Amino acid sequence: MDPKLRRMTLKEWVAVESDSVQPMPHFRQELVRMMSMAADMLRGLGASVHSMDLGSQQLPDGQSLPIPPVILAELGNDPKKPTVCFYGHLNVQPAQQGEGWFMDPYTLTEVDGKLYGRGSTDNTGPVLAWIHAVSAFRALEQDLPVNIKLILEGTEEVGSVALEELMKKEKDGFFPSMDYIVISDDLWLTRTKPALIYGTGGNCYFMVEVKCRDRDFHSGTFGGILNEPVADLVALFGSLVDSSGHILIPGIYDQVAPLMEEERKLYEAIDLDLEEYQNNSQVEKFFDTKEEVLMHLWQYPSLCIHGIEGTFDEPGIKTVIPGRVIRKFSIRLVPHMNVSVVENQVKQHLADVFSKRNSANRMTISMILGSQLWTANINDTQYVAAGRAIRRVFGIEPDMIRDGSTIPIAKIFQDIIQKSVLMLPLGAVDEGEHSQNEKINRWNYIEGSKLLVAFFEMAELHS
Amino acid sequence: MDPKLRRMTLKEWVAVESDSVQPMPHFRQELVRMMSMAADMLRGLGASVHSMDLGSQQLPDGQSLPIPPVILAELGNDPKKPTVCFYGHLNVQPAQQGEGWFMDPYTLTEVDGKLYGRGSTDNTGPVLAWIHAVSAFRALEQDLPVNIKLILEGTEEVGSVALEELMKKEKDGFFPSMDYIVISDDLWLTRTKPALIYGTGGNCYFMVEVKCRDRDFHSGTFGGILNEPVADLVALFGSLVDSSGHILIPGIYDQVAPLMEEERKLYEAIDLDLEEYQNNSQVEKFFDTKEEVLMHLWQYPSLCIHGIEGTFDEPGIKTVIPGRVIRKFSIRLVPHMNVSVVENQVKQHLADVFSKRNSANRMTISMILGSQLWTANINDTQYVAAGRAIRRVFGIEPDMIRDGSTIPIAKIFQDIIQKSVLMLPLGAVDEGEHSQNEKINRWNYIEGSKLLVAFFEMAELHS
Numbered sequence: 019m020d021p022k023l024r025r026m027t028l029k030e031w032v033a034v035e036s037d038s039v040q041p042m043p044h045f046r047q048e049l050v051r052m053m054s055m056a057a058d059m060l061r062g063l064g065a066s067v068h069s070m071d072l073g074s075q076q077l078p079d080g081q082s083l084p085i086p087p088v089i090l091a092e093l094g095n096d097p098k099k100p101t102v103c104f105y106g107h108l109n110v111q112p113a114q115q116g117e118g119w120f121m122d123p124y125t126l127t128e129v130d131g132k133l134y135g136r137g138s139t140d141n142t143g144p145v146l147a148w149i150h151a152v153s154a155f156r157a158l159e160q161d162l163p164v165n166i167k168l169i170l171e172g173t174e175e176v177g178s179v180a181l182e183e184l185m186k187k188e189k190d191g192f193f194p195s196m197d198y199i200v201i202s203d204d205l206w207l208t209r210t211k212p213a214l215i216y217g218t219g220g221n222c223y224f225m226v227e228v229k230c231r232d233r234d235f236h237s238g239t240f241g242g243i244l245n246e247p248v249a250d251l252v253a254l255f256g257s258l259v260d261s262s263g264h265i266l267i268p269g270i271y272d273q274v275a276p277l278m279e280e281e282r283k284l285y286e287a288i289d290l291d292l293e294e295y296q297n298n299s300q301v302e303k304f305f306d307t308k309e310e311v312l313m314h315l316w317q318y319p320s321l322c323i324h325g326i327e328g329t330f331d332e333p334g335i336k337t338v339i340p341g342r343v344i345r346k347f348s349i350r351l352v353p354h355m356n357v358s359v360v361e362n363q364v365k366q367h368l369a370d371v372f373s374k375r376n377s378a379n380r381m382t383i384s385m386i387l388g389s390q391l392w393t394a395n396i397n398d399t400q401y402v403a404a405g406r407a408i409r410r411v412f413g414i415e416p417d418m419i420r421d422g423s424t425i426p427i428a429k430i431f432q433d434i435i436q437k438s439v440l441m442l443p444l445g446a447v448d449e450g451e452h453s454q455n456e457k458i459n460r461w462n463y464i465e466g467s468k469l470l471v472a473f474f475e476m477a478e479l480h481s
Numbered sequence: 482m483d484p485k486l487r488r489m490t491l492k493e494w495v496a497v498e499s500d501s502v503q504p505m506p507h508f509r510q511e512l513v514r515m516m517s518m519a520a521d522m523l524r525g526l527g528a529s530v531h532s533m534d535l536g537s538q539q540l541p542d543g544q545s546l547p548i549p550p551v552i553l554a555e556l557g558n559d560p561k562k563p564t565v566c567f568y569g570h571l572n573v574q575p576a577q578q579g580e581g582w583f584m585d586p587y588t589l590t591e592v593d594g595k596l597y598g599r600g601s602t603d604n605t606g607p608v609l610a611w612i613h614a615v616s617a618f619r620a621l622e623q624d625l626p627v628n629i630k631l632i633l634e635g636t637e638e639v640g641s642v643a644l645e646e647l648m649k650k651e652k653d654g655f656f657p658s659m660d661y662i663v664i665s666d667d668l669w670l671t672r673t674k675p676a677l678i679y680g681t682g683g684n685c686y687f688m689v690e691v692k693c694r695d696r697d698f699h700s701g702t703f704g705g706i707l708n709e710p711v712a713d714l715v716a717l718f719g720s721l722v723d724s725s726g727h728i729l730i731p732g733i734y735d736q737v738a739p740l741m742e743e744e745r746k747l748y749e750a751i752d753l754d755l756e757e758y759q760n761n762s763q764v765e766k767f768f769d770t771k772e773e774v775l776m777h778l779w780q781y782p783s784l785c786i787h788g789i790e791g792t793f794d795e796p797g798i799k800t801v802i803p804g805r806v807i808r809k810f811s812i813r814l815v816p817h818m819n820v821s822v823v824e825n826q827v828k829q830h831l832a833d834v835f836s837k838r839n840s841a842n843r844m845t846i847s848m849i850l851g852s853q854l855w856t857a858n859i860n861d862t863q864y865v866a867a868g869r870a871i872r873r874v875f876g877i878e879p880d881m882i883r884d885g886s887t888i889p890i891a892k893i894f895q896d897i898i899q900k901s902v903l904m905l906p907l908g909a910v911d912e913g914e915h916s917q918n919e920k921i922n923r924w925n926y927i928e929g930s931k932l933l934v935a936f937f938e939m940a941e942l943h944s
Binding site: 341377 | 502503504540542574575581638639640668682684686693694695696697698699700701702703704705706707708709711712713715716718719722724726762763764765766767768774777778781782783784785786787788789790792793794795796797798799800801802803804809811813838839840841842849850884885886887913914915916917918
């Protein structure tokens, strides 16, 4: 397929505002439209496509939203060939022009060989690379060396609830006849060297609310005579992590697997230029050495503080004491941490800190997402096949890496339908997933399709 | 005037979205429209009205916005009568339907004798009460016992910059021929007992920015390997104030005037039912006793943490590390604290705390507003006249109180044009200025005009 045509399709798909995070009806309509565009394209390739309706979803505030349908598609049914199942998602993170984007995030914009747009790398671009790889065989009138199945969903950024339910329903239907599942929803460790990922972190995402009353206060009238909910939050969050990233919650490191000598060597072998990594990320300085950085990413848990709701967030001066605030943070889990143990440790710790403040406010903590971590056996067939495909297309050995991001669905695939997973990322480290000015390099997008074509051929050999 | 007619005017004026805080052109247009409506009404009463154009204002981000004109009006010019000048503002704090308001904040809504709407108490309602008091004499074809001047402005919530400049220009023009200036931009201490205010706090408003890079990060990819700007902010803000409201910035209490035995007795005499005050404010518990609460309001400085810019502030889950965040806080000044001393103490303290963290991020602190405090001599003519007017209309002694809110213009009036000030509040303590569901009691609004009529008569006697 002509590279220009591929970019045209990516432009059309990026233009859909398929934000699954913000609960406005507009975004849900866009998500449903996105899924239906994908279903149409797959039907055009001759796939048999099922668009699975999964009803609606109840939000914590009582609002009900339609769940975008999950697409289950099949191409080829030859019992002599292996069946490779691809999983991808077509929902995106929130994005808004002006908030740090140099262009409208929903208008694919090419600058210096980089294709900028929300979803370009996470995960719309890689989904299209898969579809293009399949259509390449069709275009050349060649037989596909493998049977293909595709699972495309629209709630990945909010925990893939819909899909988990569907897997339980289709456990004996769509899912059994596949050899393994491939996910291309991650990034290489560097800008130029392909990688295979054999583990991802788990995640516990917490929401802490501190409430005095539902309305705000005039700080001139009430300042100094009451416990400010924001001051309580500042104290609570100040007790979570120190300035070197060490988590201060008692017991949190108890479950962390000790570092083996073998792993330390693995880290040393990885070809990461820390200075270049810092420059690419536009970060002045990461913690410590290359090995320390890799261990902080893969070996130790980390704690990140996210947004705050309920305070005045516009420019300008407002003399107000917020009456009720909600702040979010998450802890990334590493082997062998367990979601429910972490949940208890966090709740106990914050309750202790809050009670010592003697605040008249009310605090509530909830864990709004808890996803277990995932690890793979790199000697499995699909890793061997992918390694050979990379050597053929790029002429080098892939980095064997782990990733701090959670792809909860990988663990769910293993647990519910007992299929093993291959993580075959197509994007470079600086693609900016979840951030402003997300992009995919045109080179990665095009070479990614070639890599997948090679992978289909290697998959046939290693079946 | 028929009370219904008064509410109708208030409804029309509240409907104007005269928000001076948010820098969008729409709000500035509304502000300009508001000022022109007020000018028209005053001309209708026979006043000579000057609408003073003050050019435009440069925001920190480079944007330029028109400054709403200041209205200078005069009614009567009899050298035998005293000249009372009223100062009020017609701009309002930001307000948005859905963000805690039970109605559209710009649609005046009466429930149980309460007139809800943005500006109803701060300061549109009191401005109209003044105009209604003047028009009452006109309606009865009676001579006004005093000459009236009015100064109405539109930037009070952002520091009255426009007015300060005008005063310097009109120092020898509009301003000399007045006996004193009356401001009705504050609240009583209770729901039912009128008060006179003889002092207001100063304010130092700070903005702290911590920046790693301009874009956000994916927390899965970058969590644990860098200094998070939000974590730096949490540590900085955690060093500002303890859970009992005590400010932790070194030296900050050095300038605070010691408590005199006489003042302690004044506090004891004030008729404040702490439990009722808490109930009215919907606050579980203020700090300590009635005397402690009053001292925290008037005798000690206080520190409030306001909004944050740059984090994800919507509901839902977003796994993001904000790359650049701005957080605001303010310190209320009490006698004899000085703006520039406080500015230095704050900047020094935060720089010390930040440097101990060894963070790779950049921190910038700026004081975006610094207003000196104000106190009055309660034996001045205007206080004596106002006290008599209150006794006549309400049959009781007013509470003599101070207010933590800043009314920077009072201090500026004293300093630049050397006129003394009377603060004659019309609203009750629970009107909710700056908060959601701001209101003015219909009773306060109507009796307020009556009080002003009586005040004009007393002012003639005490001239």
